[in-house]
Amino acid sequence: MFSRRDLPALHRSVIEWFDTAARDLPWRSPDRSAWGVLVSEVMLQQTPVVRVLPVWAEWMARWPSPADLAAAAPGEAVRHWGRLGYPRRALRLHAAAVALVDRHGGAVPGTYGELLALPGVGSYTAAAVAAFAFGQRENVVDTNIRRVHARAVTGTALPARSLTAAEMRLAADLLPAEPAESVRWNAAVMELGALVCTARSPQCGQCPVRAACAWLAAGRPAPEYVPKGQAWAGTDRQVRGAVLAVLREAEGPVVRDVLLSGPIDLGLGGEGRLSAALSRLHRLGAPEEQRGRALAGLLDDGLAEETAAGIQLPA
DNA sequence: TAACCGTGGCG
DNA sequence: TCGCCAAGGTT
Numbered sequence: 365m366f367s368r369r370d371l372p373a374l375h376r377s378v379i380e381w382f383d384t385a386a387r388d389l390p391w392r393s394p395d396r397s398a399w400g401v402l403v404s405e406v407m408l409q410q411t412p413v414v415r416v417l418p419v420w421a422e423w424m425a426r427w428p429s430p431a432d433l434a435a436a437a438p439g440e441a442v443r444h445w446g447r448l449g450y451p452r453r454a455l456r457l458h459a460a461a462v463a464l465v466d467r468h469g470g471a472v473p474g475t476y477g478e479l480l481a482l483p484g485v486g487s488y489t490a491a492a493v494a495a496f497a498f499g500q501r502e503n504v505v506d507t508n509i510r511r512v513h514a515r516a517v518t519g520t521a522l523p524a525r526s527l528t529a530a531e532m533r534l535a536a537d538l539l540p541a542e543p544a545e546s547v548r549w550n551a552a553v554m555e556l557g558a559l560v561c562t563a564r565s566p567q568c569g570q571c572p573v574r575a576a577c578a579w580l581a582a583g584r585p586a587p588e589y590v591p592k593g594q595a596w597a598g599t600d601r602q603v604r605g606a607v608l609a610v611l612r613e614a615e616g617p618v619v620r621d622v623l624l625s626g627p628i629d630l631g632l633g634g635e636g637r638l639s640a641a642l643s644r645l646h647r648l649g650a651p652e653e654q655r656g657r658a659l660a661g662l663l664d665d666g667l668a669e670e671t672a673a674g675i676q677l678p679a
Numbered sequence: 680t681a682a683c684c685g686t687g688g689c690g
Numbered sequence: 691t692c693g694c695c696a697a698g699g700t701t
Contacts, residue, residue: 406699410695412697456699483699484700486699489697504697508696509697558696564695591695593693
């Protein structure tokens with residue numbers, strides 16, 4: 365266990381590592397806006413950096429301010445979300461942009477509480493934006509930071525199954541007192557988890573805190589539990605994804621029967637994104653009942669109607 | 680609390 | 691090949 369006396373050295377070694385190893389990400393550029401930081405944080409929820417990069421750049425060019433996105437139709441946000449996954453994030457980001465215009469004069473607020481009140485912004489994202497866009501001292505705790513703390517300090521291979529009060533307390537105890545240093549620390553620990561202290565194959569030989577790591581000292585003990593994998597094949601979620609892909613690629617109304625049954629030859633040939641999306645949906649072979657359920661869920665969330673106006677509602 | 684919500688790359 | 695995993699949020 366780290367004593368409070370060791371903290372300055374710990375902070376220094378991790379931040380010095382960050383200074384040499386940090387990736388050059390556009391939402392870390394001095395040019396980026398608070399809006400850019402917010403968009404990046406939402407896009408990065410459960411989504412790898414490399415996939416976010418091109419979509420973030422396109423969004424920033426298309427909608428450089430909250431007012432720009434708020435003025436667009438919600439469905440445009442969903443379409444330009446592309447295949448990032450969890451598309452309701454796009455709808456919530458649009459709703460957040462509207463809220464920023466309505467309640468904050470079109471600006472991104474700088475406090476944790478105001479950020480937390482925005483759609484799609486939870487405790488992590490609120491803390492991250494307050495810290496990275498506004499330089500505030502916040503207790504930023506994401507999956508990377510949790511894993512680094514679990515290993516280096518607690519000595520376990522994995523953090524708890526779900527975020528615990530004890531983890532939040534530990535993170536708060538480790539946070540540097542100076543705001544500017546706390547921001548660097550948050551970014552540095554996160555980067556360490558993303559690049560070195562990774563889930564699958566940690567590169568302990570390159571770790572700046574290997575000499576102090578409790579997990580390494582204990583001989584890298586195996587996890588105490590097996591993470592529950594996310595079910596995917598055959599789930600409604602998989603069908604939702606395939607249905608939404610068709611709606612997203614369609615330029616006009618989509619005939620309900622095309623979604624609920626198939627395969628249907630639309631005479632579109634084998635090229636084009638719509639054709640590819642239809643092929644994927646048909647290959648799934650999901651029963652009509654499940655397709656109906658997926659479509660109903662998408663309509664319920666406001667994703668289907670926004671994406672393809674004129675769609676016929678399932679009976 | 681636990682289930683649900685997408686997608687694609689990698690070990 | 692295939693299960694695991696990724697800067698979580700909401701209900």
